[in-house]
Amino acid sequence: MKILVTMKRVADPDNANKVKISGDGTQVTSEGLEWKPNPFDEYGVEAAMRILEDGVGSGKLRGEVVVVTIGPEEVTQQIRQCLAMGADRGILVSGDDTKLDAMIVARTMAKIVEKEQPDVVIMGKQAVDGDSNQASQMLAEILGWPQATFAGHVEVPEDLSSATVTREVDGGAAKVKVAFPAVLSVDLRIVTPTGVTNNVATGKDYQEGPRYASLRGIMKAKKKPIDKLTLDDLGVDQTLQVRTVSFTQPAARSAGVILETVQELVQKLQDEAKVL
């Protein structure tokens, strides 16, 4: 069993309000902000580990977890973070991450799938910088595989032949069963304590959120292999279908007034805002 997890680096998402737009409006710079794995992709690594682990948090996997990214050389650091969580190896496809669109990402991943022959590809529901929410669905179509997007819960049978996925959709939850090979995209709830059921590692629940790397994990990650490739090596068509022509700052809201009492609030809502 092999799981491919895709990972994009993003500027520290908790400080996304500090990204800056260049004077001519053609670039976004995140100078001063730390690069991190896209949170949803970190959740993807966690989900892959939970699917394959032989015991809750054992770190012993019934298969291989491979992390793949497209980005500049420095993304090696975020790959190592994923390896320190327990993934087995990494693939870095070097490319400028501002000269991609979701289709180039999907086409690149399709080439990697051809090489690696994974049983499952786990992706994030969205990259929290581009916020497109497209790449996983595009990849599934290119491969002719089924897709289970926005997965809040995944259950796999002991033989790892399929997944029953609870998808977070408008109005509730949709449950689907996909036969492998398949593409999954993970939503936030996948990293709640019961987000993954693998029918092998029974007993206690997981902790909330993705696991922290242990010191031992960090040491081991330094020795794990990272293959390096280029978009050209893979023969990926790099023509942008979607071109960003400019960036602008959206109008900001300004802080209003602090009121002393609830009575005052009701009066303002009634007389000033006229919303009651």
Add this chain to the structure above:
Amino acid sequence: MGNVLIIAQIQDGEVKKATNSTVTFASEVASHLGGAYSILALGDDLSGQSEALAALGAQKVFLAQADGLDNALAERWAPIIEKVVVDGGFQVVVSPASSTGKDVLPRLAARLGAGMASEVVQVAFNDGKLNYTRPMYAGNVNGTVVIDTPLEIITIRPTEFEAFSSTGASPVEKIDVPQAPEVLGKIEFLGFEKAESTRPDLAEAGVVVSGGRGLKSGENFKLIEDLADLLGGAVGATRAAVDAGYIHNDFQVGQTGKIVAPDLYFAVGLSGALQHVAGMKSSKVIVAINKDEEAPIFQVSDYGVVADLFKALPELVEEIKKVAK
């Protein structure tokens, strides 16, 4: 001449207001392109929605009806939309950024080799090209994109477009639904578990009352519900409240949850993390109740009250009841 195809959003047998917002977008695009817009709806049986769809001023309404289409599997829907797009020679396909739109349209885009822009909030026409503006970085940057493929695929953020009000009666055509593709043998729809709510739809409500981790338990969410019910509003929540199990995930507001823009938004016992603010900052009036005067939510609120919510919420309910009399 370029024509636009709208994918209607139907939920619980109802044509959602998001569809009307999409019509507003589509009619603007069609006027730029000198074309017209049509609507495609997919479902098991659309006889109950046909009239409402025909009242949206479209050149034509296409109905794709077959068993299982209500389940909205992307694998099943994409080839059907493809057929309508190709047969009708459409230039732009658009749907609301609903969970179905987000799931299906990228698959369609890959199928047709078309470029796609998600969650568009504004459209303009420059030098013969459509320019789509869309939020990035949790709404902290707007990117304007152009699509260089002959077919352009879009999801729009319904809160940013007025809902088109109904007129006239368009001709309705039932299309021949193509056979299910092979990949459908690899996915089985097991069921839908509805997030029960007697309140208005979060995405459409005029008032939203959201609670965060400060509520401390699911039972305490009753305080949020009481205020929402008094105002005929919907209930929302932060990720922290959802993850802690206080409330169903369908009610999460934010960058990665629902985008809302009611006339009045109450943010109670939540800090105002940028991921949350991304989903509610277009609300007309924002009220925050938080015991920490430093909470970032006050930076985006029109009115703030620094107070313990367990005291302030019941008081607020009583006070509103008084003035309502």
